Amino acid sequence: MGRAGEPVVEVAGLRFSYGDDRLVLDDVDLEVRRGEIVTIMGPSGCGKTTLLRVLVGLELPDGGSVRVLGQEVGDLDEDTADRFRRRVGMCFQFGALLNSLTVGDNLALPLREDARLPEDLVSVIVRSRLAQVGLQGVEAKLPNELSGGMKKRAGLARALVLDPELLFFDEPTSGLDPVTAAGLDRTILDVRRRTATTMVVVTHDLPSAFTISDRIVVLIAGRIRAIGAPKEIEACDDPAVVEFVRRRASAAASDGGEAIIARQFD
């Protein structure tokens, strides 16, 4: 682990498109420092999941520089990519547990890649990680036997199993009821308190973002519109940010609708 406060994610001038002309990410600059929780927030389709996939090396950027844990992710070959990825963890939106394996085997999978670990130690790590996210006694269950919230917790436990320096979350609370979502937020904060892991969270869940984040990034139509502490985002006067954050129709949109009603409805 490095010094607290040093940058672990450095993105400069990132551009990305999915093969067609439409830019999904356009000139994105971002820095995440060790130990902080940064939330990338924005409406559906704004490019936040794509940004996460670029950061973790699942997509290659079209332009710009993306350095994560000191590595340029665009330049990773297969071997270095595998080593790099073992230093990061990722929680997928729907857990992405391997459905053919039990929950326990899912967690044990990355551990068993390291042939030095005896099976007994693997099983202790698995049990303790599951306990850490509030899941006990589910080792022998198949992922399909778990509820949505439990799958997400199991996904988090699997991401934690290799003690990552950097943890990515894709929509951790989507599809969960408010109580379960708040529970997951507490788990995330709890993990950070115990392990000081740096976390990058992608979400459009406002209460969750304001609860867990040290800093919030608002991404709209592939561009970063605001970065700052939750209070700064709340006070931001960029209309697009206001529309999203305060869940209010922007002045422009409501005026357009109002104009039609004023003009054509007596």
Next chain:
Amino acid sequence: MEQPRDGVVGIGRDRLDLEAALELDREVAARPGPVVVDLARATSFTGAGAAALIHLLRERGTEVRFRGASEDLKRYLRELPLSEIVAADCLGCGIEEEPLLATAGGGFFELVAAARYFVALGLELAYWTVLAPFRGVKLRFGKLVTELNRIGVDAIPIVGLIAALMGVILALNSAGQLRAYGAEKYTANLVGIALTRELAPVITAILVAGRSGSAIAAEIATMNVSDEVDALRVMGINPRAFLLVPKLLAITLAMPVLVVLSSLVGIAGGFVVAVFGLHIPFEVYWEQTIRALHVQDLVLGSAKALVFGALIGLTGCTLGMRVKGGATGVGRVTTTAVVTSYVLVILANTFFTLVFFMAGW
């Protein structure tokens, strides 16, 4: 519908629902020029009814005016991004069809990319079977055994049944023809050679493609669309080594065994029909079979089977890894995997037969 005054269309119901809206739409469409829609009678509305008013705004623009709309209805419309919906060129509910040339061009590039992936995967398979054992790289034996069971052992009953029936059909047909020349005993030669060299490899390949090629494509595609493959990548686990290589190795190794088995069962099927149905003496049939068949035939049949197995496995894996779209994509790659495997197997078989023919094997 109320009797309307000139340029005024009134709603004939208390509730502005889809039925009322359709009536309004017809009335308004029948009147060119400016028109006023009187909504005063409607004390309640539905979402579809309100949507029909927006449709009128889109169709007639500023020519249409509404009067007597309830405050509820106005509030509902205000909360919608009304100006955007009214101004949008196309609401984009239908799936836009791509121009034919773009589809064909995209298809061509996808084919080239898939072919490159297929070749790269083939080289990787060669690495894992030929080089890796000498470099001390760990092969996932547990997974290989599971896959061998699934692809090989579980296929034995169906492969055996079809092979036996093929033997029966071959024996009956050939005996019928050969009887005319008094050469019935050569039924044994025909059944033995046709099965070991041609029919057993091809029929087994077609069965395995339908059973396991499709299953491989569907399983890997499903894992792809549910992010499981990405999860492996993020854990630093190479999905090709972890997922694909055991399946590829298993199908490549299982095929020759299944083909040898299928040849033997097929010959036995022909034997039963010939001896008990056509009354060719047991010793004659046995002797003819032994005389006609050479080890070379079984070896050539097995060599073909090895290649067919690799082709079926590589097709399933390539298509599964390159899936696009959710459930539709999985269905599409599954059927494409089977059809592509059939075509590749028959092409490869033609190539082999030509080579063997020219080499005099």
